[in-house]
Amino acid sequence: MTSSTTPRPTQSPKNDKPRVQFPEPFSVAAVIDGLTYELPHPDEPPIDIILIDGSIAQLFSGRVVLRGQTLLIPSGISSAQPITVGGQTITAQPGLSKRPDNTDDNNDGGGGVGLFGFLGGVVSAAGSAGKSIGNAASGAIKFASSAAGSGGVASSELAGAFSSSVSSVAGVVSSLTGIQQSFPLRDLSKDGMKSFTSAQNLGRSSMDWMKSMANVLEEFESLKPDVQQRVRDNIREFSKPGGQLEKAVAAMEAFKDLPWEEEAPKTDSPTPTASAQSSRGVTSTTTKVSSTSASSSSSSSTPTETPMHYYIITEYETPLAIFEKFIQDVDGGVGKADVRSGWQIYETNLTKSRAEEIKARYLFLVTVYTDVGSFRGEEEDEKEMFRAVSRIHDTWNLAGSEGAYDSQPRKKPGTSTFFDLVPRALLSGGENAPYWKKMISSPFHNPPLKPTSQDPPYAADDSGGVGTTIYVLDDGFELDQPDLDDTGRTVDTFFVSNDDAFSSEYMNSVRAMKANAYIMNAHIGSATGHGTKMAIIAGGKINGVAPKANLYLMKIKGQYNTGENPPGSRPIKNSRITPMSLTSVFNEIRVRLDPSGLGPALEDVIGKFITWCENIKLPIVVAAGNDPALRLHQQLPHRLGTPSNTILTVGGVNEDGTLWSSTSMAEAGKPGSMSVYAPAKNIVVPATGESIDTGTSQAAAIVVCNLPGPL
Secondary structure (H helix, E strand, C coil): CCHHHCCCCCCCCCCCCCECCCCCCCCEEEEECCEEEECCCCCCCCEEEECCCCCEEEECCCEEEECCEEEECCCCCCCCEEEEECCEEEEEEECCCCCCCCCCCCCCCCCCCCHHHHHHHHHHHHHHHHHHHHHHHHHHHHHHHCCCCCCHHHHHHHHHHHHHHHHHHHHHHHHHHHHHHHCCCCCCEHHHHHHHHHHHHHHHHHHHHHHHHHHHHHCHHHCCHHHHHHHHHHHHHHHCCCCHHHHHHHHHHHHHHCCHHHCCCCCCCCCCCCCCCCCCCCCHHHHCCCHHHHHHHHHCCCCCCCCEEEEEEECCCCCHHHHHHHHHHHHCCCCEEEECCCCEEEEEEECHHHHHHHHHHCCCEEEEEECCCCCCCHHHHHHCCCCCCCECCCCCEECCCCCHHHHCCCCCCCCCCCCCCCCCCEEEEECCCCHHHHHHHCCCCCCCCCCHHHCCCEEEECCCCCCCEEEEEECCCCCCCHHHCCCCCCEEEEECCHHHHCCHHHHHHHHHHCCCCEECCCCCCCCCCHHHHHHHHHHCCCCCCCCCCEEEEEECCCEEECCCCCCCCCCEEECCCCHHHHHHHHHHHHHHHCCCCCCHHHHHHHHHHHHHHHHCCCCEEEECCCCCCCCHHHECCHHHCCCCCCEEEEEEECCCCCECCCCCCCCCCCCCCEEEEEECCCCCCCCCCCCCCCCHHHHHHHHHCCCCCCC
């Protein structure tokens, strides 16, 4: 792109691309072992850097994990501040930022001023940065594949290439951050925002990694052989095809090639009142949407569109002030607002096109959906009775086609073990244990297995799960069961409110078939016994695999009564999962673990929660399902599982170790990944209600207690 194509203040090129709500500027750095590293944006995954001793430090937006210590960084850092914990010290300080001004001779390469003029000035720098990263990556691949002991000069040369690239990338990151702090950026399209933030965020992460690696490579010859190999492995992981360095190159190239002249024509100059930095959310200057824009969007909707009742859910930790401005922009605040602890729900009437526009524009929204037409009928709901999350072909009407999950790349575990393995001692003496316990502690044999009567006694984990918390998300729990006694441990409970579990549209559909149906008072109890059984298998004091584990029993469904009671019927029914009930449960987990900080609509909610779980290495155990005709890619969250993320999908086996034929399986070439198999047949534990003792739910409950990492 040349300077002559950059719009001048008087130009007004037409641009009908949808506008977006831009993330808040963030620029905080940490000095570690004498080197300064840029911390990632709060919406981005942590950045791993390698230190001179071969250890890995993790950089988060609000903390640094360094040699086993977590150093918290206060919000609103305005000057250098030393932080010391457990003998480890860092210095937190403001990060890179070069604010533009109207006297900058290079603001657009041709004398123009304003946002798009300054963006034009970064284009050539981004191209140069991309080339420098690419050159360094080429050298890194050669170095990583060279024989041990032949690093010598190559390590010094690669260190120089990394250092040179760091300098080039730093200029781009600094300029983009300065522009973001100086302009509202409300005029960028979705493509423009994605290009801007990708170059900024991938620039930060690649810059940090290259800086740390350059420092290590300078001392490479003096490192121990095992540390040298660790360095080579780390370089190989980052420089491989599709790795972080290649992604950073692609981001810089995409920024360079984007036709910025086709972006919105508004060319504001930098203002001293532009948004100030804070630790989360979005600022008021980037939130405001003019009433004219909102009105024109509504009036431009297709005349045949009929407004429907929509639900809008915000991200966890969305500031209340931002939410209040948002609802004014949407409809003047005439809808129903529900303010929760750290997040909000808004109900209002929207056309489908207006709902899609809102979801695309405001990036702090989890989902925008309508419940109209989501009821499948009682008979089909019965088939879903024991499914935690309904099949993904539910008729939810979601605004927008791009799921929130896809908007952020998953963080892969890299070369290190994803969960820290801890050796366990085993206690013998389980001669009278049920077959499924003996099976999970027996030496491995290829199926079919010998009769279970020949299995050795059950050998239990000597810890009993002490210090571990198991979160059980199901349809309710019977707390009077002796297995769920809380003596010597914690057993907490949570159940969703009826406001979250039921919508008026859903119950209207139910009553169209069952005129006397009514919603039952919300409580922790279960009508089926399913949740009780899962909790007992996992952490029951008498029958569980982890009898000393803490339990958090979370009921994620409501209950209603059909108002009828013919012989042989079950008048009490479970509601299906709603995006609101799932969000409520997930945010409760987030508050507990981090106090500081149905269809496509469900995929939005689940996807964001999975990303958060991956960042804190929290495993999610999912039952594969009990319908062989239903594949993993047809279910949630199953379809989001991969061999490398934290979703562990569990299939079932018979007593002889052969596949339980009702297991829902993965399909080659489709999303979803089967992780492990466990006993699924005749897993008998006490519970009232439905007498169901076979299924992949039981298998999943067994696997929960045998994970090597924290739950």
